[in-house]
Amino acid sequence: MQTPISLQIRISWPSGHLTASLDDTPTTQALAETLPFVSTARTWGKEVYFETGVSVSRETGAREVVEPGTVAFWTDGDALALPYGPTPISRGDECRLASPCNVLGRLDGDPGLLATVRDGDPVRVELLDA
Template sequence: MRIRILWPAGQTTATLRATPTAEQLWSALPIRSSANTWGDEVYFDTLLAVDREEDAQQVVAPGTVAFWTEGDSLALPFGPTPISRGSECRLASPCNILGTLDGDPQVLRTVRGGDPISVERA
């Protein structure tokens, strides 16, 4: 499953793993939302409500596509957040891991809070 994430200043694609949350996201596409930023993380509401999976993680690699179950949001970290230790990507709480961005996650630096953002099948 490949998705495209678009915002006014750019776009990126991601490859999703076969997980229950990724499949729910895939079925719900396309999604339109408004971007939020938290340190070097972009996140946005998906209107999906899913349970935390057993392999949920809080510290992830840059470019991880994660689902924040407490906020019903897709979380796209590309660097440190306000609660990171050093240069790690630490999410607000353990998140379901859906996949990884294709290419350089630093492209997310061009997302601004409030930007319209959409996710569609690639």
């Protein structure tokens, strides 16, 4: 039996889109079952996040400080969190999330494109065809 290495998704908003490669984790599997979905973007410093309708537990590898372009799942808000720079609670240039988040994978392109997402923008998340 072959285990999937990763899942590719596309995240689209009115002024752009990015793809992401997600690792095979329990949170990724739960998220995949809900795709495609549309949500409403929220911004917090240089982070975009949006509710997914998925509720999962915090995984053992959850982290609060991550690299720009990390795809994280914020269990406290049932939301995907996409940091691309410092947030209001960061120390220096780090990407510090609101609380430890499940790390799902990485954005494939330039995470700086997330700067074009406006608070309240519709966001669509869908599976990329294999």
